């Protein structure tokens with residue numbers, strides 16, 4: 654029987670954010686996050702790669718329908734697109750909106766939406782072309 658196949662869907666969203674730790678002073682936050690801690694925030698056009706893993710169904714030829722994966726991801730994108738992450742998205746109410754935590758956010762939101770036998774494999778988020786994080790659960 655053939656092995657597992659990796660299937661990836663790539664999406665984008667735009668959001669504002671500010672890197673800071675609640676409970677630390679402005680000075681302490683500036684020491685940690687420099688310009689990214691400024692109160693007015695700043696924005697990114699994020700790219701998100703969602704990779705799932707499973708067997709190819711002999712009849713359909715699919716690990717899962719990419720259309721279903723697209724809808725599932727879109728419902729997560731809708732929670733963050735054109736928001737101020739730290740103010741508008743409850744997940745970031747108690748943790749900094751780093752690119753690392755954004756990976757974990759997508760993983761947590763998507764992990765229970767997959768069909769039987771299909772598992773999350775990797776979430777990769779590009780904050781900029783140069784700043785990228787990946788999470789494998």
Ligand SMILES: Nc1nc2c(c(=O)[nH]1)N=C([C@H](O)[C@H](O)COP(=O)(O)OP(=O)(O)OP(=O)(O)O)CN2
Nearest residue numbers: 672686689695697750751752753754780781783784
């Ligand atoms: N570990 C992390 N470090 C930083 C993160 C992060 O998510 N995880 N994020 C930031 C800021 O969000 C910041 O916006 C990064 O973007 P940018 O200022 O464009 O980054 P650079 O200074 O590296 O860009 P250059 O093009 O090289 O000037 C900071 N740290």
Ligand SMILES: [Zn+2]
Nearest residue numbers: 670689695697
């Ligand atoms: Zn940033």
